[in-house]
Amino acid sequence: MANHFLFIARSFFNLSSSSVLLLFLLSFSSFTATEAYDPLDPNGNITIKWDIMSWTADGYVAVVTIFNFQQYRHIQAPGWTLGWKWSKKEVIWSMMGGQTTEQGDCSRFKGNIPHCCKKDPTVVDLLPGTPYNQQIANCCKGGVLNSWVQDPATAASSFQVSVGQAGTTNKTVRVPKNFTLKAPGPGYTCGPAKIVKPSRFVTADKRRVTQALMTWNVTCTYSQFLAQKTPTCCVSLSSFYNETIVPCPQCACGCQNTSQPGSCVDPKAPHIASVVPSTGKNNYAPLVQCTSHMCPVRVHWHVKLNYKEYWRVKVTITNFNYNMNYTQWNLVVQHPNFDNLTQIFSFNYKSLTPYTAINDTAMLWGVKFYNDLLSQAGQLGNVQSELLFRKDKATFTFEKGWAFPRRIYFNGDNCVMPPPDAYPWLPNGSSHQLISTLSLLTTLLAAMAFLLGYA
Secondary structure (H helix, E strand, O other), X not given: OHHHHHHHHHHHHOOOHHHHHHHHHHOOXXXXXXXXXXXXXXXXXXXXXXXXXXXXXXXXXXXXXXXXXXXXXXXXXXXXXXXXXXXXXXXXXXXXXXXXXXXXXXXXXXXXXXXXXXXXXXXXXXXXXXXXXXXXXXXXXXXXEOOOOOOHHHOEEEXXXXXXXXXXXXXXXXXXXXXXXXXXXXXXXXXXXXXXXXXXEEOOOOOOEEEOOEEEEEEEEEOHHHHOXXXXXXXXXXXXXXXXXXXXXXXXXXXXXXXXXXXXXXXXXXXXXXXXXXXXOOOOOOOEEOOOOOOOEEEEEEEEEEOOOEEEEEEEXXXXXXXXXXXXXXXXXXXXXXHHEEEEEOEEEEEEOOOOOXXXXXXEEEOOOOOOEEOOOOOOOEEEEEEEEEOOOOOOOOHHHOOOOOEEEEOOEEOEOOOHHHOOOOOOOOOOOOOOHHHHHHHHHHHXXXXXXXX
């Protein structure tokens, strides 16, 4: 099949083998970009650190900390859920800064009743406003974890757990197994717990260093393929030099289910208020506006103006999800001209350099208390900004779709891009090859019919 594709493309379009290979790979990019390894954040992960701080009569007291080392993927409300399976017959006597969702069967205990007796407990963070005598440092944020770039100070969450019927020495303690992390749904896969060097802590006056009695780490990585069956965002394109507005690909995030009324919301429906939740309430299950793409979020990239030394782009993010207010949202854009970004308006910006020497990836997010909240679908369900780039004479061009991004992530998920042959082209461009896959197929069928007619 690949050989036939190579022959046809080289014959019809006079392309080199390398160009054909690039087109061939791009045609499958929407399927292969959902692997657990993220090329724009190759070292990103969530690390769970379990520090035993003291021994008790039948076990130990530990502080468990969840670190979000992902540059742009965060955990929003309703927050993280952490689970594991005990290796022996451990119980949780008490907790601070967190709680288990179920107590389990503690009927064998008399007098002091444990906080949780389940073999496989599930822990959640406490909510803001929890009484101080139930808090520890870095707790009680409702399970919300910011990304490492946006706010490293709030990219960690901790809770304290007192474990009983466990070992009381480093040799008799057994690490838990089968760790699971939901944030708030699936998507993360956790490896086994590994015993590491005990954590070290510096006192407030910085004159003394203490350390944990025992420490183990668990590393969890994200896969968009595991998180959801369909994409969650798409990209549309336009430019000042072409009247064509390239929409999101049809059915990019699924197709409308015409046989099941209520699967999406018609914004013009007279009784829309009866099906749309009140403002401020988040629901993990999306309820999207009826569109051709059916995506919860659309990112529009508009090439707005061309100056002598600069060019300007307008970026608009629109929320089509009636069930979600996206707090602390972020956008990651890959484009070769980000090494000459001159100014950005009303968004925060940080350069990401996953390949060190190549500065072509930018992370954008909202200004706190101004536009860091992307409201649910409706009149207020959008945020926008403009970017000003300085032209690099060696690389700058408006030809062949160069002015459009290579890829876009919203909240860490890869967005569906339009096919390259649909990009707006220069009106008088000599490279204006608007030959789509459909036209190619039509030409091949016509050629086959012609040949068969002579057979």
